[in-house]
Each structure stands twice: as C-alpha cells, then as structure tokens.
Amino acid sequence: MESQNLQNNSDTIVAIATAPGKGGIGVIRLSGADLSVYITGLLGTDIPLVPRQAQYASFYDAKSVVLDQGLALSFPAPNSFTGEHVLELHGHGGPVVLDSIVNRCIELGARLARPGEFSERAFLNDKLDLAQAEAVADLIDASSSQAAKSAVRSLQGEFSAKIRDFVERMIAIRVFVEAAIDFPEEEIDFLADSALRDKLYLLRSDLNLFLGTAEQGALLRDGITLVLAGKPNAGKSSLLNALSGQDAAIVTSVAGTTRDVLREKISLNGIPLNIIDTAGLRTTDDLVEQEGVSRAWKEIEKADAILYVVDAVEQQDQSLEQLWPEYFDRFPGGCQNIISIFNKQDLFPQTRPNSDYGEKAIGVSAKTGDGLTGLKHLILESVGYQDQAEGVFSARRRHLSAIGSATDLVCHGIEQLELSNAGELLAEDLRQAQRHLSEITGEFTSDDLLGVIFSSFCIGK
Numbered sequence: 001m002e003s004q005n006l007q008n009n010s011d012t013i014v015a016i017a018t019a020p021g022k023g024g025i026g027v028i029r030l031s032g033a034d035l036s037v038y039i040t041g042l043l044g045t046d047i048p049l050v051p052r053q054a055q056y057a058s059f060y061d062a063k064s065v066v067l068d069q070g071l072a073l074s075f076p077a078p079n080s081f082t083g084e085h086v087l088e089l090h091g092h093g094g095p096v097v098l099d100s101i102v103n104r105c106i107e108l109g110a111r112l113a114r115p116g117e118f119s120e121r122a123f124l125n126d127k128l129d130l131a132q133a134e135a136v137a138d139l140i141d142a143s144s145s146q147a148a149k150s151a152v153r154s155l156q157g158e159f160s161a162k163i164r165d166f167v168e169r170m171i172a173i174r175v176f177v178e179a180a181i182d183f184p185e186e187e188i189d190f191l192a193d194s195a196l197r198d199k200l201y202l203l204r205s206d207l208n209l210f211l212g213t214a215e216q217g218a219l220l221r222d223g224i225t226l227v228l229a230g231k232p233n234a235g236k237s238s239l240l241n242a243l244s245g246q247d248a249a250i251v252t253s254v255a256g257t258t259r260d261v262l263r264e265k266i267s268l269n270g271i272p273l274n275i276i277d278t279a280g281l282r283t284t285d286d287l288v289e290q291e292g293v294s295r296a297w298k299e300i301e302k303a304d305a306i307l308y309v310v311d312a313v314e315q316q317d318q319s320l321e322q323l324w325p326e327y328f329d330r331f332p333g334g335c336q337n338i339i340s341i342f343n344k345q346d347l348f349p350q351t352r353p354n355s356d357y358g359e360k361a362i363g364v365s366a367k368t369g370d371g372l373t374g375l376k377h378l379i380l381e382s383v384g385y386q387d388q389a390e391g392v393f394s395a396r397r398r399h400l401s402a403i404g405s406a407t408d409l410v411c412h413g414i415e416q417l418e419l420s421n422a423g424e425l426l427a428e429d430l431r432q433a434q435r436h437l438s439e440i441t442g443e444f445t446s447d448d449l450l451g452v453i454f455s456s457f458c459i460g461k
C-alpha cells in the first residue's frame with residue numbers, strides 16, 4: 001500500500017462486513033464524509049433514518065426495483081466505528097443479493113474497501129490506536145477462548161494504557177535529567193538522588209514484567225510449532241496420533257513408514273500448537289525416503305521446539321548429545337528447545353529416563369497414553385507458558401520486539417549512568433526507548449508499516 005492511500009480519506013467505501021458464504025443475514029457497511037446520496041439512492045427519500053436506530057427498509061436498484069428488504073442503521077460522524085458517517089444495511093445473507101446491493105452502492109459512487117480500510121480510518125480518525133486496531137483483527141482471528149479474552153483486553157485499551165504509562169514515566173525522568181544536565185558546572189551525581197534512582201530501577205523491572213506478560217499474549221495468539229523427530233520406528237507418528245486424538249498418520253512396524261511431512265493442530269491450555277510429524281532420520285538408499293529425511297531436517301531447523309522421540313529400548317541414562325549426535329554435528333552448540341521422549345515405556349516399565357543432565361526428558365507410552373499429561377506440561381513449560389489467566393493482553397511479535405528494544409535501551413541507559421554518571425546518554429536512551437513504545441500505539445509509526453499492518457486484515461474489517 002502506498003503512503004498517500006493512508007491519507008486518502010474522503011471517498012466513500014463499501015464492503016460486505018459479514019463472513020463470505022450464506023447466512024441468515026448479511027451486513028453491508030458504508031463509510032464516508034457524506035452518505036446522503038446513498039441513503040436516498042438505496043432507501044428512497046421518505047425513509048426517516050434516526051441515528052443509531054434500526055429502520056426497516058427496502059433496498060432499491062436504479063430502476064426502483066427492490067433488491068432486498070432489511071434494516072438500515074445510520075451512525076452519523078463522529079460517533080461511528082470509523083469516525084466518519086457510517087451506514088449499515090442488514091439484508092439477507094446470500095452472496096448474490098449482497099453483491100447486488102454492493103454494486104448499487106458502487107453505481108452511486110462508492111468504491112470497494114481495501115482490506116482493513118474501515119479499521120485504518122478508525123485509526124486515522126483517532127477512534128482506535130494501532131494496538132487496539134490490531135486487537136480487533138486478533139479477536140476475529142482468535143483460535144481459543146483465552147486468546148479471545150486477551151484480545152478483548154487489548155481492544156478495551158488495557159495494553160495501550162500500560163504503554164502510555166511507561167512513556168509518561170520515561171518522559172518524566174528525561175525532563176528531570178535534561179534539566180539537570182543544563183547546569184554542567186554543578187556536577188550532579190544522578191545516582192545519589194534516590195528518587196531518580198528508584199524510579200529508574202522500578203521502570204526497568206516493570207518493563208521486564210510487562211515483556212513477560214506480552215510474551216504470554218503472543219504465545220496465545222501465534223502458538224508454537226513442535227516437530228516430532230527421531231529414528232525410524234521410535235513412535236513419532238504414534239505420538240502425533242495420541243497427542244492430536246486422531247488417527248492422522250500411518251503407523252506400521254516397518255521402519256521408514258513416514259516420508260511426507262504431516263501437520264496437525266491442537267490446542268493446549270488455549271495455546272495453538274502445530275505438531276509436525278517427520279520421516280525417521282537415517283541414511284538410506286531409498287530416494288523417496290532420502291527426500292523425506294531432508295525435509296525432516298528442514299522442519300527441525302525451523303521448529304520452536306523439538307520433540308526428540310527415542311525408543312525406550314535405548315539406554316535411558318544417555319545425554320541428548322549421546323542420543324542424537326547428528327543434531328549436534330549439524331548445529332554445533334545447538335540451542336533449540338529439545339525435549340527427549342522415551343517412548344514405549346509400556347515395554348520397559350522399570351526404567352525411567354535419567355535427568356542428571358539437566359535436560360528435559362520424559363518417559364511415555366504412545367500405546368497406553370501413559371505419561372502424555374506430563375509431556376503436555378513439559379511442552380508448555382518449555383515454551384515459557386505461565387498459568388496466568390488474568391491480565392494477559394493480546395500481543396504481536398512486533399510489539400514484543402518494540403518492548404524488548406525499549407527494555408534493552410533502559411538497561412543500557414542505567415549502565416551508562418552507573419559507569420560514568422552519563423546523564424546525557426541516559427536521556428538519549430530513554431528518548432529512543434520511548435519512541436519504540438510509541439510505535440506500538442501508532443504515534444511514531446511509518447506509513448509503510450501501517451500499510452503492511454492494515455492490509456493483513458480482511459475486507460470489511
């Protein structure tokens with residue numbers, strides 16, 4: 001999207017606001033600076049539209065033939081979602097009839113809205129800040145009730161209010177420090193001022209806590225990708241089936257059964273998990289299996305966490321490096337999140353994995369389901385999930401990176417102060433940190449980024 005589009009706010013836009021397909025009703029939304037031509041053109045002249053009150057009406061085409069009958073609702077500016085005049089037409093929910101009404105609007109001068117354009121106008125007219133506009137999209141896309149609740153919290157402005165609070169605290173500290181450095185001859189010792197020092201340290205620890213909460217929100221929104229990897233016949237496909245509760249993958253006693261990459265989605269405590277089953281890792285002359293193994297390694301490389309499945313017949317007192325040297329050959333110092341799963345525990349009930357190495361390891365049986373609850377806990381724990389139902393707000397990766405950068409800058413600023421009493425450097429770090437946070441609410445966001453964000457919304461939003 002080009003930046004001038006973001007400013008192009010005067011024309012009237014129209015879109016079907018309800019989901020595509022058939023339904024009891026379908027809603028068409030119009031937004032613009034003046035909708036009188038649409039009201040008379042569609043509804044006729046004798047309709048007494050009272051603001052925000054549903055009015056039963058017929059929707060007419062150019063020859064006064066009735067296209068549909070339904071409700072018309074007008075929201076005069078500025079008291080509307082977009083801040084402009086908005087007209088909603090609730091007709092019958094068939095794609096053909098809704099299209100005919102949209103076409104009539106276009107005939108009368110409107111144009112089809114771009115994806116996210118209603119939300120974009122709401123943002124440009126200060127009806128929502130950027131984090132709230134994103135929360136609208138996140139609420140619609142939410143894949144669990146927890147994710148939906150956290151999106152509502154962001155939509156209500158809790159997230160934005162916290163951001164603004166941090167920005168205000170940064171400004172207050174900057175004002176103080178900048179005022180003090182205007183008097184260089186006084187040689188002020190900033191750290192000796194306990195009020196300033198306490199404020200700074202509290203800002204740092206609050207930012208760290210805030211980052212943790214935002215990470216939880218991002219986890220609920222984006223979920224994680226887990227890859228099942230291991231030697232042939234270890235029981236990867238059996239585990240995929242057991243975890244997803246579906247007979248998704250073929251399981252046989254033939255080593256090398258799985259060749260393709262298989263994906264299943266499940267939800268664990270509201271967190272969407274993409275679980276990927278892969279071909280057993282081994283060297284082979286079979287061309288098809290070779291391709292499967294090479295695809296398996298590609299998935300392993302991209303995973304948020306790896307479930308390394310081992311047949312429990314293997315010595316369970318080995319470290320991960322002994323069990324899976326190929327991984328460490330490929331990724332020296334391998335820093336991915338790996339859980340070792342000793343499967344087929346039903347065959348070896350006396351043995352248990354050795355956790356002396358400080359690694360994440362668990363014994364399970366895909367066959368009997370034994371140990372799967374423990375495995376699920378271990379997965380959640382290893383991706384940093386905390387069971388805090390309250391206070392989580394939906395957050396995106398862009399928010400995390402902005403909060404992370406702001407936190408780093410504040411830490412750096414404090415170091416400058418501690419090392420060399422450098423007030424100017426602290427003030428500069430705070431100024432930049434504040435800018436990063438303001439990007440979240442959209443106060444300092446480039447038009448290009450705004451374009452990218454809004455164009456990822458769906459039409460009619």
Ligand SMILES: Nc1nc2c(ncn2[C@@H]2O[C@H](COP(=O)(O)OP(=O)(O)OP(=O)(O)O)[C@@H](O)[C@H]2O)c(=O)[nH]1
Pocket residue numbers: 230231232233234235236237238239250251252253254255256257258259278279280281343344345346347364365366367368
């Ligand atoms: N006793 C027992 N057998 C199991 C268990 N899990 C899997 N098996 C058996 O082990 C064999 C291999 O299982 P799969 O799930 O196909 O193993 P895989 O790791 O996907 O194998 P490949 O696709 O060939 O790499 C099958 O005969 C399964 O029935 C378990 O927990 N206990």
Ligand SMILES: [Mg+2]
Pocket residue numbers: 236237238249250257258277278279280
């Ligand atoms: Mg398999």
